[in-house]
Amino acid sequence: xxxxxxxxxxxxxxxxxxxxxxxxxxxxxxxxxxxxxxxxxxxxxxxxxxxxxxxxxxxxxxxxxxxxxxxxxxxxxxxxxxxxxxxxxxxxxxxxxxxxxxxxxxxxxxxxxxxxxxxxxxxxxxxxxxxxxxxxxxxxxxxxxxxxxxxxxxxxxxxxxxxxxxxxxxxxxxxxxxxxxxxxxxxxxxxxxxxxxxxxxxxxxxxxxxxxxxxxxxxxxxxxxxxxxxxxxxxxxxxxxxxxxxxxxxxxxxxxxxxxxxxxxxxxxxxxxxxxxxxxxxxxxxxxxxxxxxxxxxxxxxxxxxxxxxxxxxxxxxxxxxxxxxxxxxxxxxxxxxxxxxxxxxxxxxxxxxxxxxxxxxxxxxxxxxxxxxxxxxxxxxxxxxxxxxxxxxxxxxxxxxxxxxxxxxxxxxxxxxxxxxxxxxxxxxxxxxxxxxxxxxxxxxxxxxxxxxxxxxxxxxxxxxxxxxxxxxxxxxxxxxxxxxxxxxxxxxxxxxxxxxxxxxxxxxxxxxxxxxxxxxxxxxxxxxxxxxxxxxxxxxxxxxxxxxxxxxxxxxxxxxxxxxxxxxxxxxxxxxxxxxxxxxxxxxxxxxxxxxxxxxxxxxxxxxxxxxxxxxxxxxxxxxxxxxxxxxxxxxxxxxxxxxxxxxxxxxxxxxxxxxxxxxxxxxxxxxxxxxxxxxxxxxxxxxxxxxxxxxxxxxxxxxxxxxxxxxxxxxxxxxxxxxxxxxxxxxxxxxxxxxxxxxx
Amino acid sequence: xxxxxxxxxxxxxxxxxxxxxxxxxxxxxxxxxxxxxxxxxxxxxxxxxxxxxxxxxxxxxxxxxxxxxxxxxxxxxxxxxxxxxxxxxxxxxxxxxxxxxxxxxxxxxxxxxxxxxxxxxxxxxxxxxxxxxxxxxxxxxxxxxxxxxxxxxxxxxxxxxxxxxxxxxx
Numbered sequence: 076x077x078x079x080x081x082x083x084x085x086x087x088x089x090x091x092x093x094x095x096x097x098x099x100x101x102x103x104x105x106x107x108x109x110x111x112x113x114x115x116x117x118x119x120x121x122x123x124x125x126x127x128x129x130x131x132x133x134x135x136x137x138x139x140x141x142x143x144x145x146x147x148x149x150x151x152x153x154x155x156x157x158x159x160x161x162x163x164x165x166x167x168x169x170x171x172x173x174x175x176x177x178x179x180x181x182x183x184x185x186x187x188x189x190x191x192x193x194x195x196x197x198x199x200x201x202x203x204x205x206x207x208x209x210x211x212x213x214x215x216x217x218x219x220x221x222x223x224x225x226x227x228x229x230x231x232x233x234x235x236x237x238x239x240x241x242x243x244x245x246x247x248x249x250x251x252x253x254x255x256x257x258x259x260x261x262x263x264x265x266x267x268x269x270x271x272x273x274x275x276x277x278x279x280x281x282x283x284x285x286x287x288x289x290x291x292x293x294x295x296x297x298x299x300x301x302x303x304x305x306x307x308x309x310x311x312x313x314x315x316x317x318x319x320x321x322x323x324x325x326x327x328x329x330x331x332x333x334x335x336x337x338x339x340x341x342x343x344x345x346x347x348x349x350x351x352x353x354x355x356x357x358x359x360x361x362x363x364x365x366x367x368x369x370x371x372x373x374x375x376x377x378x379x380x381x382x383x384x385x386x387x388x389x390x391x392x393x394x395x396x397x398x399x400x401x402x403x404x405x406x407x408x409x410x411x412x413x414x415x416x417x418x419x420x421x422x423x424x425x426x427x428x429x430x431x432x433x434x435x436x437x438x439x440x441x442x443x444x445x446x447x448x449x450x451x452x453x454x455x456x457x458x459x460x461x462x463x464x465x466x467x468x469x470x471x472x473x474x475x476x477x478x479x480x481x482x483x484x485x486x487x488x489x490x491x492x493x494x495x496x497x498x499x500x501x502x503x504x505x506x507x508x509x510x511x512x513x514x515x516x517x518x519x520x521x522x523x524x525x526x527x528x529x530x531x532x533x534x535x536x537x538x539x540x541x542x543x544x545x546x547x548x549x550x551x552x553x554x555x556x557x558x559x560x561x562x563x564x565x566x567x568x569x570x571x572x573x574x575x576x577x578x579x580x581x582x583x584x585x586x587x588x589x590x591x592x593x594x595x596x597x598x599x600x601x602x603x604x605x606x607x608x609x610x611x612x613x614x615x616x617x618x619x620x621x622x623x624x625x626x627x628x629x630x631x632x633x634x635x636x637x638x639x640x641x642x643x644x645x646x647x648x649x650x651x652x653x654x655x656x657x658x659x660x661x662x663x664x665x666x667x668x669x670x671x672x673x674x675x676x677x678x679x680x681x682x683x684x685x686x687x688x689x690x691x692x693x694x695x696x697x698x699x700x701x702x703x704x705x706x707x708x709x710x711x712x713x714x715x716x717x718x719x720x721x722x723x724x725x726x727x728x729x730x731x732x733x734x735x736x737x738x739x740x741x742x743x744x745x746x747x748x749x750x751x752x753x754x755x756x757x758x759x760x761x762x763x764x765x766x767x768x769x770x771x772x773x774x775x776x777x778x779x780x781x782x783x784x785x786x787x788x789x790x791x792x793x794x795x796x797x798x799x800x801x802x803x804x805x806x807x808x809x810x811x812x813x814x815x816x817x818x819x820x821x822x
Numbered sequence: 823x824x825x826x827x828x829x830x831x832x833x834x835x836x837x838x839x840x841x842x843x844x845x846x847x848x849x850x851x852x853x854x855x856x857x858x859x860x861x862x863x864x865x866x867x868x869x870x871x872x873x874x875x876x877x878x879x880x881x882x883x884x885x886x887x888x889x890x891x892x893x894x895x896x897x898x899x900x901x902x903x904x905x906x907x908x909x910x911x912x913x914x915x916x917x918x919x920x921x922x923x924x925x926x927x928x929x930x931x932x933x934x935x936x937x938x939x940x941x942x943x944x945x946x947x948x949x950x951x952x953x954x955x956x957x958x959x960x961x962x963x964x965x966x967x968x969x970x971x972x973x974x975x976x977x978x979x980x981x982x983x984x985x986x987x988x989x990x991x992x
Contacts, residue, residue: 425957
């Protein structure tokens, strides 16, 4: 099977090479047979990659320890499904898996558009073949998963051998998230290849019309959705497995996955400017290019050892290949851009600073600044070593300080943007649209302070904050009832007090204040979404008599893109709420004997016993911990440590009691060598569940946005078509136009 | 309102506004050494975490390693000698090198890391404002041309319809 797989991979390389060369020839000659053969070679390469990938899986499942990759990442006692997922647990296998996922995309594109976009597809196929060829080169000649184990014999030749058992899979990878996190993340990374191919193809081929931008947007959304899910699953894996109580540590590998997500998000917003107003074509094309290049850069960072990371692959010379590929991609993009720059000429005109267009520009600005700040922070240790000779580390505190304000700015724009009209928004309309969301936002802040979020524990801080928020509420009410001049004057004083107090506490810069601002903005954005839904649903309800819920659903289905976007925004609001909860995290680490207790927040944990259980691949030592809240038993938790004898490593199995309000996160840290006493590490993390649920909502929203909308169509009837709708009537077949009623329907 | 009343009002407003300040300044730190430890990277080389949050994935013990404990102990020692937070961090960096920073220092080359995001934001915002201004001028010019040609052609109407359709369908 190893020879078969290796041969399939080599043949895939040859096919991809033909697809590239044949594709270039087809573009130059426009010969139909060449176009067809290049496309079919591309599809054959994909099919061969599937075979090669399945061969590696087969080698794992059959415990073929004559293969170096299998021997280093599996062992006989490993559960079968972990043997399957061990495919992507190391450098060579994960690169093949990358090829595999990219092949699924490429195959889908080549099949789906085989009879469409005749002018564009030869370019698309050729670009995809080029990218595929690079990864096949790596998988065949640099990091092949089909290397056999061999030792030099006495005569100087190589002698192949098979190990009795493998080294085993890294314990931290032996968790359910490991099965779904990498496929999703890689699907995101590889998925961005498709929009890149469409954008570059349209530019190189000067493809007429705007169809390519719709295709690019659709494929970007798919890749973006996978990237989002991949990032969140990675965060969940870090949270549930690593046992450090957090889910995002600004590790270079995490940052690498976040960068293309940011630029992809920027593109998904700015693409609307091109679709609706024919603006920002150059910007959009470069956003797509940069997103793809960031995917490659991320791979380079995580696989080359340029930056140190807790979960990067070992340092290898593979990075040079990625640097070379990145340089080639950049050169091709620059060439295409400068050669056909006139093709991207836009009708860039704006009527007002306060418009939807402006909000998109600022949204893109914030996303891009965050992206560049994260990238420069990630690479800063390298830069500092170049310039000063000493490596200055950049850890989570830096990234938090830089990105929290940017995130809040983005959240604010998420709320304001949809309330602004295209072209121009009048002050009156802005006031009308913003009033209720702003009131809800401030009221939300009041509730948070009144609920007494853990750290707002000083009475005068609470009073200061309440004054600040209430004065904002009053000020807004005064705007609404502007005829009440006296009230307005009184409220003005209160507003000044509140604003000054709020400014001071915010300037003090505590994380709790950022969290409070985040809660307020989250309530504000949620209110804007609710208002938008309410307005749309009200119209449908008035015309159709449907219930509120049905009207809202009908509204969503009629304009999936817009309302899918709102659902995504709502999911992001939930994620922000969850992130803000981090400001109130608490933790206790304590050496504890059986019968001992630990207190954290409202919980008291009693260690009842410690036992052991023997599993096939590991020995688990677990604590039995009774959780009590307000002296009443709530549940029993079983945090455990797993010792894997095959590779002499240990792992934690965190026990989490999770509610919408907070997570009680318990880690059995092990026996402290100094005192020989078991150590328990307990975290109380508020609102974490909101992050995971928010992720689900984001995915649902993206799916809705991808679904084709149900358009309301006019079915004309009667003997005479009114003049006002004559323009529409031309689009309706005569047979339909002769029927009776004028009604709303769906196509 | 007389001057006296106005001064009293301002004083009242200011005192209310400053009320939170006092509360924050007296905020107690239960384990200050541990908190400061979060600003220094654990030098064990295995966790990529701060000395205050050191844990070891795959190790026999998931908690602060011996090195992290030593570092926290040293921080405690510095604090007991009466060093300020800044001086403690400085002393630790002197001992463990610049690789022990959890965040770049706000001086020397480290300052670049702090300044750059602000520079990106300001430069980007400046660029956006400039671009918007330029596009608005273009828009105004196009509007003026349209205003001068009073006749509305069917083509213009069609274009306007298409734009309205695009703007409302999203």
